[in-house]
Amino acid sequence: MxxxxxxxxxxxxxxxxxxxxxxxxxxxxxxxxxxxxxxxxxxxxxxxxxxxxxxxxxxxxxxxxxxxxxxxxxxxxxxxxxxxxxxxxxxxxxxxxxxxxxxxxxxxxxxxxxxxxxxxxxxxxxxxxxxxxxxxxxxxxxxxxxxxxxxxxDWYTENYVADVARARETGEIAGSAGTGRVASAxxxxxxxxxxxxxxxxxxxxxxxxLAGDVAWTFDELAAAIGEVVGRDVTYVHLTTDEHVAALQAAGLDAGTAGFVAALDAGIAQGALDSTDGTLAQLIGRPTTPLVEGLRAIA
Missing domain, CATH: 3.40.50.720 (NAD(P)-binding Rossmann-like Domain)
Known part of the structure; x- marks a missing residue:
């Protein structure tokens, strides 16, 4: 043996x-x-x-x-x-x-x-x-x-820590994911x-x-972040080109900006949308709700 x-x-x-x-x-x-x-x-x-x-x-x-x-x-x-x-x-x-x-x-x-x-x-x-x-x-x-x-x-809710910080200051988050959904945990x-x-x-x-129990849109993410930071937060819908330009204006190089925008393009195509439930079944409990997860990183 x-x-x-x-x-x-x-x-x-x-x-x-x-x-x-x-x-x-x-x-x-x-x-x-x-x-x-x-x-x-x-x-x-x-x-x-x-x-x-x-x-x-x-x-x-x-x-x-x-x-x-x-x-x-x-x-x-x-x-x-x-x-x-x-x-x-x-x-x-x-x-x-x-x-x-x-x-x-x-x-x-x-x-x-x-x-x-x-x-x-x-x-x-x-x-x-x-x-x-x-x-x-x-x-x-x-x-x-x-x-x-x-x-x-699937995605980690913690991926949005920078968006929480940005929303606290500006009341906005932005991206080019359209109406794509993310089943984060x-x-x-x-x-x-x-x-x-x-x-x-x-x-x-x-x-x-493996994915979270709820697949949310970025408008819903903005609302959840608003609940956490205590102010109204809006999701600004950008085209891919507008997103790349905004990221470069914020200091990212062209390659990194294109990579980030490509992630949003994939999300818009449904890459992270799920209602499977396997993660909750494996761990024997519901996955961490979006607001709770955001509050933990805020």
Whole structure:
């Protein structure tokens, strides 16, 4: 029996399993570590991997390890004795695929039993410019031979922290998403789902499309932000060209402005619209309501 088979057998019998979470100083990674412990993992069975482990904030007893996506030589030592890896997607567009590949290759060499990967909602059907790197990573996982659980996350409510600040000052938010809807949830909701599936190998080989319980329009986002900041807030509907021009006027370079506007264009096409309910089912509770999530970041 190889190590992957042993790991799956141990999990099915509720025995000791060690889980490594990458990106544990990041906004999602540290929450996954916390939710693993809250969901019953022994702290000593959780390893918080990060480029700078001294910056990890985790429950007492959680171990730390250096996991630097850009230094593959750091990854193999961190995987010693690890049964499951929660691969939190890297944050820098254009670099994700080689960074993720470094972790996957090291996991294959170490005989890791399963990988849980945080991907993007819709996968290869998504028009969002973020999608191709996630799709390529999913392909690498499929080719690796390691059983994987793919968590295709919709938007984080926390993505709109800058809009909350802007609306507080100006009474406006602006964009080119038209009447497109976003089924966002708070990061803690997605982190909770990652903890649930990481703790149970029954989720191996499954792809989950995860989204908040309510899909809202940007006019509704403006109203929700207004409730949080205590003033009327309006969503200014822009064309894509107007949006790019406004972003450049605000100081963004042409490439970044085009990328942001392309995200809104994808939302306008329905890339983040969902009424699926899988996320709430996995975590056993409703997802965080939009106003509550916004209030937490305000």
């Amino acid at each position: 190889d190590r992957q088979q042993t790991a799956r057998l141990a999990s099915s019998k509720g025995l000791f399993m060690t889980i490594l979470v990458t990106g544990s100083t990041g906004q999602l990674g540290h929450l996954i570590v916390e939710r693993l412990v809250a969901r019953g993992a022994a702290p000593a069975d959780v390893v918080a991997g990060a480029r700078s482990p001294e910056r990890v904030e985790a429950p007492e007893g959680v171990r730390t390890a250096v996991v630097d996506y850009d230094r593959p030589e750091t990854i193999a030592p961190a995987l010693e004795g690890v049964d499951t890896v929660v691969l939190v997607s890297a944050s820098e567009p254009g670099k994700r695929v080689p960074q993720h590949k470094a972790v996957i290759d090291a996991a294959v060499a170490a005989g890791v039993g399963r990988i849980v990967y945080t991907s993007i909602y819709g996968g290869d059907a998504s028009p969002l410019p973020l999608a191709p790197e996630h799709v390529e990573t999913e392909a690498l996982l499929a080719a690796s031979g390691i059983p994987a659980t793919i968590l295709r996350n 708070s990061r803690v909701d997605y982190a909770d789902a990652a903890a649930v599936v990481a703790l149970d190998d029954a989720h191996a080989g499954t792809t989950y499309e």
